[in-house]
Structure formats: structure tokens, C-alpha cells
Amino acid sequence: YTTNSWEAFAEALKAAQQVLDNKNATQQDVDTALSALQDAISKLEAATEPKPNPEPGVVDKAALNATINKAAAINLGLYTDDSANALRAALKKAREVSDNSNATQKQVDAAREALEKAIAGLVKRPAAKGDGNVVSNTGSDVATIALAGLLLAGAGAAIAYRRNREQL
Structure with a gap:
């Protein structure tokens, strides 16, 4: 990812973690942190400069690991069960490939592409009736x-x- 988009994401993630660790955080604090984190995730931009080709026989997992981090930061509770389960499955497979020291570049690239597809395929849950409750x-x-x-x-x-x- 570009340096600027990654730094914005890292800051939003750090702020969200601070809210998560704060026992006195209000619902508004949580909602604000979640919104900022989701906004930062959606604004992650792929780096446009070409990466050098790794040495023959060396597998480059950097893009896969960055996509794993991106997927892991998504709050799946906001999405339909089917699309969230698809992302969970793709994330599990991507982590297996990332942890596999014998994985080929083709396997790494396929796992990253499948994970990107699962992220793109997330479907937001429809708003439930009665969400306008006065009591949070x-x-x-x-x-x-x-x-x-x-x-x-x-x-x-x-x-x-x-x-x-x-x-x-």
C-alpha cells in the first residue's frame, strides 16, 4: 500500500485499539473509532511502483500478508453471515498459505486474490426494524x-x- 494510505490506516487502527482498551469509552467513542477505521480500510491504496522481482525460488508474501492484515481489521458483524463466512474461509486459507514455508508464488498470489475477492464481496447487513431505540x-x-x-x-x-x- 502507499505510505500515506497505510499510515492513515495504522493511525485509525491505533485509535480504535485505544478505544477498545478504554473501559470508560462511550458508544459514541466506539462508533466514531469504528467509522474511522472502516474509512481508512476503504482508502487503502495499492502501491503503484513496481516491486522488484524476488530472487528465483524466493516467494514474496508481502502483498498477501498486507491483505491478511486488511481483512483481519474488518468488523464482520456489520456484514451478512454468508459474506462474512466467505471472508473467514478465505482468510483462513490465506493464513495457511502465508504460514506454509513451501508455498509457491502462484499459491501466494491465488490466496491473495481470493481474499481480495472475499473482501470485495462483503454485503452489509440491512438495518433492522426498530433500530431507533432511545436506550442504546x-x-x-x-x-x-x-x-x-x-x-x-x-x-x-x-x-x-x-x-x-x-x-x-
């Missing part, structure tokens, strides 16, 4: 929120009652 899906307990609301309402009623008694 961050693990907040609805009962706790309802109890807090009741306590606030009770406190307001107690204050109003006290003021009315003082005015009499």
Missing part, C-alpha cells in the same frame, strides 16, 4: 434506568410537597 444497546440495564427515573420523579415530588407546606 451498550449493556445498559433498562430496569436500572427505570429505577433512576422513578427516583428522580419521587425527589421532584418531595421537593414540590415541601415547598407547598412552607408556603402555607
